[in-house]
Amino acid sequence: MQNALVLIVEDEMEIAEILQAYLSKEGFRTISAGDGSIGLAHFQRVKPDLVILDVKLPGADGFEILNWIRQRGDTPVIMITALGEDLDKLHALRLGADDYVVKPFNPLEVVARAKAVLRRTMGQTQEPVLRVGTLVVDPSAYQAYLSLPDGTVMLQLTRTEFRLLEHMARSPRRAFERSELVDACLPEGDALDRTVDSHMSNLRRKLAAAGAPELLTGVRGIGYRLGLGNG
Known part of the structure; x- marks a missing residue:
């Protein structure tokens, strides 16, 4: 493809x-x-x-x-x-x-x-599932969820939130600049750094509510990281 x-x-x-x-x-x-x-x-x-x-x-x-x-x-x-x-x-x-x-x-x-x-x-197989700690992102099914010891918790995400999560899950523990996230994930007319912050705030809230409060973190002066720095 x-x-x-x-x-x-x-x-x-x-x-x-x-x-x-x-x-x-x-x-x-x-x-x-x-x-x-x-x-x-x-x-x-x-x-x-x-x-x-x-x-x-x-x-x-x-x-x-x-x-x-x-x-x-x-x-x-x-x-x-x-x-x-x-x-x-x-x-x-x-x-x-x-x-x-x-x-x-x-x-x-x-x-x-x-x-x-x-x-x-073209007879291609589905895109591989992405895993970052307890987070599982399935690009083909357009689903994201937490795989926890006591069960699976689905994440109810907007289209933009899912794209941000998928993009970052492809490079876990990497620090992403806001401008890169804007270019890769946000539709035209929604492409402002402060808009990224708003989407990220919503993502962090949803991850925390599902049981993974430390998975998405801010990186001072740069942007955001998905996944703990040491693992």
Whole structure:
């Protein structure tokens, strides 16, 4: 999945640019088209690993493009539909779409769906579970919990809290600067150092309530650390 090429066919430039930014941050290569006919030309030229395809497009609409792709192969396609257009969703699935998202959407959700579709279609196994002391983070299941002697305690986290926890769990005991956590985990418009502090405060409270008050700590003048410094 690493370095997979994603073709984004979306006529709203702002949406296309946001998707490109978030996908690039996760290691994907991207190419975009704002017109259905140009999107088809790109598809034939670059042979992408995944297509993110809007339904309503100038040139050729998303259903035409999806049908054309399905007649020639099984490249995974995620359709973008308008809010409340249930017939569009059904039609997309009947034509062979692998998944769909509804506008307005969170770009982090689109990235998560892209990863899930590529795991299925490229035959990849699930991402390994991350363990830091009693904390267990399962990126594939989007779950985090504490494994304690007397049982398992699930953590009820927001999307951003989970991303922060997952990111830090990949490098336990490392001190993360606030700016790095902003770049890696926070959506645009939410990217302020003090916002990180707010999310971290909530995370520390939830970990403490679940039975791990010392797991997430502040590092003076730097940021935060997940996991005890000596273990």
